[in-house]
Amino acid sequence: MDALAGFGQGIWIALQPLNLAVMVVGVLVGVIAGALPGISFVNAMAIALPFTYFMSPLLAMLFLGGIYVGGVFGGSISSLLVNIPGDPDSLPSCWDGYPITQREGPERSLSIAITASAVGGLFSALLLSFASPPFAKFALSFDQPEFFAATFLGLVSVLAIAKGNLLMSLVSLFTGIVLGSIGTDPLYGVSRLTFGVPILDNGIDFVVVMIGIFAIGEVLDALAARQAAGFAPKHKARMRVLRPRELWALRGSVARGTGIGSVIGIIPGAGAAVGALVAYGIERQVNPRRREFGTGVADGLAAPEASKNATTGTALIPLLTLGIPGSAAAAIMLAALTLHGVQPGPLLYTKSPDMLYAIFASFTLANLFMIVISVLVARGFATLMRADPTIICAFILVFSLVGAFGVRNNIADVYICIAFGILGFYMKRFGFPTAPLVLGVILGPLAEGYFLTSMANYANDLTIFFTRPKSGVLMALAFGFILWALRPELGRLVQRLRR
Amino acid sequence: MPAHAPGRQFRVTRLLRLAGPLAVAVAAGVFSAFYLAPGVDTASMTRGPLGPVVWPKAMLACLLASAAVVFLVRLWQFAKGVPDDVDGGKGEYHEGRGAAAIAVLLAYAWALPIAGFAFSTAVFIAAVLLLGGVRRPRTVVLTAGIGTVALLYVFVKVSLMPLDRGKGAFETATITLYRLLGIY
Structure with a gap:
């Protein structure tokens, strides 16, 4: 299908009343969850996952995609109004955004943030729509070694962004891979690490792991944390889209942020938080007003805002073209697809182009609806902040456990989910990042499957991953990531040797 | 007691931070040795260098090694009194x-x-x-x-x-x- 015609068809499907309504509800849920400090958009997606059991694959993706797009921006509302980031990716918005709120009022800061976010998100959605089909065509030429190399790249890139947390990320990642290997092996049919428990023969469902770690673990953490001091927005929140003249004045920072975010989104393991931090860091280096950063410079707010939403569309490119989720949000979308029997990968582009283009179109539309919905949520933000978090926590726990039960209608999944919730709570408590564990559970079995079939097809020749051009390039990139991750440690070692 | 003196909770948290990676390393070793596929002759069904337990065994070895390094680093920090990011002393958790x-x-x-x-x-x-x-x-x-x-x-x-x-x-x-x- 021609990309432009496909996109037009996708817009038509996405605008059907039910599809549109589900997407708008998703954006609304995302913006509200993102705006509430302590509930990230990933938490919201994990909690919402059980509600997609009864939807079609397309509706599920529209709903979760809406939460993703809305949630990434939603965190900025609390950053700009009360100087508390709703999500980690909204932290850079506090640095220059909150001083703008204090100096010029919230309308100015919120308007810059929503306009920059919408521009970044729209560009990223269009990239997803028009760049991913050729990439999928290219991926059709992949054989097992290339898929293994791509999965390996996804696994190691988790480490590349683990700044200062490398060892703990490794422990988390290997724990996830080991947990992913529980059950019957893909080639010989031997049960491994099942301890004689029959339900473990089918392995641990990664949906249950995600709900446990991201939803229950977070709620336990919120319940155990000491009550934060009461806070309420001092300002009446209003926002609007910037006028063309105002946007033109920020064109450099918005363009740089959008470009950086779009590239970072494609990299497996990176995400909105990395995109926002890198965009702010680069803007601080190149902007003519760099010395004033931190005091309320509009460019210092526009760049990270554009960047974090620019990661949303391109983050789906590795998921939809290769079937490899590069982030926790993409992993939840993978879960929604696999729950409905849809296997993402290059073949999806030939088998279900209508559904794919509707997803692409909905991402584009979601960025437009995000503007309207964010205006409403920002106005009601003071009321939102008065809601007792304990009540929200209680219902999130019930929704999560019912969601885990719904995976296989088996109470054992509820117990497994609780176990992972407790594990997630203690991992957070002791500084172990949880995202590498979840990606290990998802990517580990894929990597093992591709590795074993590569070995079976290529006479157990381990060099096959390096001698085939495409897999060789991917493996070189993977080792590049490892070196990048080890750079600070290697630098310290070299300094010591010089002394 | 000085305002910044580590309390009992702080010490317990630091000990737990030491015990955690050690427990993971020991568990990885025990699982690798005894629980991978008990009662199954995996060696006889292995074709070439790879068998059904090679992948989990390799991953358990990696887990053991990484957890052991975390434990040793923390032990060194504990012995030297190097401050770490333990949050127990700050009272952020109930x-x-x-x-x-x-x-x-x-x-x-x-x-x-x-x-x-x-x-x-x-x-x-x-x-x-x-x-x-x-x-x-x-x-x-x-x-x-x-x-x-x-x-x-x-x-x-x-x-x-x-x-x-x-x-x-x-x-x-x-x-x-x-x-x-x-x-x-």
């Missing part, structure tokens, strides 16, 4: 409430098949509210009651999920409640 939340969660999971979803959920929501500091009886009762009814409508009536009705008297009571609500 240890008792964390443990109580886990206990309530486990009790809910235990009660689900016995008391059924409806009754155990109502009690669970009330328990979480009390744990979180909500003290007004009317708020607790109304939130737990109305919330449970709303959840029953969503999951039983709309989503047709086969949620547990409990055993014996609880099952009878759940069915009666479902009939009263018009969802059975």
